[in-house]
Amino acid sequence: MKIGYIRVSTQEQNTIRQEVLMKELGVDEVYIDRMSxxxxxxxxxxxMMxxxxRGDTVIVESISRFARNTRDLLDLVERLTAKGVEFVSKKEALDTTTPTGKFMLTIFGAVAELEREYILQRQREGIAIAKEQGKYTGRKAKQLPDFDKVVAQWRRGEITAVEAMRVLNVSKSTFYRRVKALSAGSISY
Structure with missing residues (x-):
């Protein structure tokens, strides 16, 4: 059987281009993820995994749709190989049944990982520039109108820290970060 795997990074992105390719290739079964x-x-x-x-072929549009780092790519392909399943990436024209195909898979996987690292680096640089210009302030802090009251109860020993976190609906790290900021007098809730 020919098994297709399709991935887009978000729910809003369109899978049609990849679906058309799978149909053209006569894929019998398709698995679609809409996530990073x-x-x-x-x-x-x-x-899908x-x-x-044994005897199936997994087909992807490109390596970057299957895995974003070399380790994951090689691990997935190794698991497929152990089951007697071939792996084909149309964009890179890879066939893992040959030594050359396996070597090229490693090279293309490394390139895909490098591309992802460049994207993340550019994103970090863009955020830093936007922050310097005052255009990016990060997401807004969760409003906690009862924070002072709940923290006062916690400090008096009327409730535990876990109870305070539950009442405020915040994580442990958020709770203690805000308590520390409140104690330092830098913020008030």
Whole structure:
């Protein structure tokens, strides 16, 4: 069987281009994830990896749709190979049944990872510039109108820190960061 795997980074992105390719290639079954490829913790990828069996071929539009770093790519392909499943990436024209194909897979995987690192670096640089210009302030802090009252109860020992976090609906790190800022007098809630 030919098994197609499609991934886009967000719910809003369109999968039609990849779906058309899969149809043209005569793919029998398609798995679609609409989430980041930064790791392999993707529901449809997991289902596909469990579903495939000896003699199947997994087809992707490009390596970057399958994995975003070399380690994940090589691990996924190794798992497929162990099951007797071939891997084909149309964009890079890869066939993992040959030594050259396996070598090229490693090279293309490294290039895909490098591309992702460049994207993240440009994003960080853009945010830094925007912050310097006062155009980026990060997301707004969660408003906690009862924060002072709940922290006072906690400090008097009337409630535990865990209870305070539950009442305020904040994480442990958020709670203690805000308590520290409140104690330093830098903010008030």
């Amino acid at each position: 490829g930064k790791n392999t913790d993707r529901p449809e990828l997991k289902k 469990e579903y495939v069996r």
